Amino acid sequence: MRRALVTGFAALVALVTIAPLLWMVSVSFMAPGEAARFPPPLLPASPSLENYRQLFGTYGALRFLANSLFVSTLATLLALIFTVPAGYAFAKLRFRGRDRIFRLLVAALVVPGQIGMLPLFLELKAMGFVNSYAGVLVPWLAGIFGIFLVRQYCLSIPDEMLEAARIDGASEGEILRRIVLPLLTPVVVTLALFVFLSSWNDFMWPLIVLADQNLYTLPVALAALSREHVQDNELMMAGAVVTTLPVLILFLALQRFYLSGLLAGSVKG
């Protein structure tokens, strides 16, 4: 009895929580104007792909989808290349000043990225990176959180394993490639997922850096479109589905990695 009651209540709360997402999908299949009624219809009278056709046909959403895929993939690769070796080195390689630098990095985590946005914009303008993907990608190279995540994971690698490889004459680079990287698969997946999702969802920085509409990522394009088409609810819902469904599916497929990373990250406080 108690079980049914608690479970039923949880189901209700969960339903209310995901209702906006379900409704978003439902309305995206409605005919133009169908959702502008009272009471609001829950399901489309005759489901159609008209909104998606318009979105990809008239508004060229395919380009924005491709842009977003390109930016997020590149952001993920670059972030991994920059942060994974650094995280390992901070955990396992002995060099002077290592712990002091790492403490400094952790302290710097309290500074929100937005604080330096205006000077960063000027800096990138001087480098000629404004209105290009290079400018959008640059903040993902400076991922302190990723270094932190990888370092925590690397601390559990036994030193004996690395020493044995050194005695066998392996260079430090070989040790990272052949011995450490295979062990890091779970945390690399977690980090990749984090960066991909965050860069996909990112809005403020691409909005600032990108001026050319052809370069817009999905969120920036959707925000611009929604300001022009306040009344076209069905079209906007289709745009929201295209923007958010890829990351939602990615999360659902790899949620175990995502949640474990989230917890490792929150312990930092």
Next chain:
Amino acid sequence: MSGERRAEEARAGWAMTGPALAAILTFFLLPALASLLLSFTDFDIYALGDIANLRFVGMQNYARLVENPLFWNAMGNSLLFVAIGTPLVVALSLCAAILVHSRWLRWRPVWRVALFAPYVTTLVATAVVWRYLLHTRYGLVNYLLSLFGAGPIDWLGSPTASLPAILIFVAWKTFGYNMIIFLAALQTVPRELDEAARIDGAGWFVRLRHVTLPAIAPTVLLVSVLTVAAMFQLFAEPYVMTEGGPAQSTVTILYFMYEEGFKWWNLGSGAAVAVLLFLCILAVTLVQLRFARRAGAI
């Protein structure tokens, strides 16, 4: 181990951390510090065209901001978001975590994922969805209210309802994240402790108040600190849902900085706003820490 090997290890250490450190320095730390310098200049659209037009103006940007009612309006809105939003989100996340942690719950992973899902969705997309949900005439929210005989509320069109409307959206979007953190903390509270209190006849609420909450107090603090910082950094929500309106009622401090810097190109003044934003986050966090220390939470 030989000294040569030691030297190679140190070299490798620098080689592996070097690129990341250089990137952090160039694209994160230096810009953050430069904000402070920029805030003492009159960097504007003329300086953007020709750097020779740049002047050092001391505290003038700050003095102007203090006299600007729009700045105080944005500051007031952000403080409202912090003051109402933080307890709201923390309470909501804690309730959700307690529900999902309940020993009577079946299919726990399913509910956990469902409640967490809004957090990973694209903010701009769900803001567009909520703008529609909160529509005065066709929105589902007002429809549900009408079933109880209330409303209709002009959520995004009235200066008094717009901020609460955005708060509802923010709470929906973020509570799942904090819930996961709370869940991890709840799992560390020994069940026996709760069990013992139950055998002693303590009711559900008493056990929550005197057993569970004290045990997870540090996590409550952590979540509050994170939420305060997040509430100070709202930008896309008002940008998409209300464009800061109506009547400037949802202009946040970050939105103000964005307009000052990238709409009017007053980068000096915008940098001053950024510095003040950082000081605000720092100040509130320090107050929270002190309060927590006095209450014995850490």
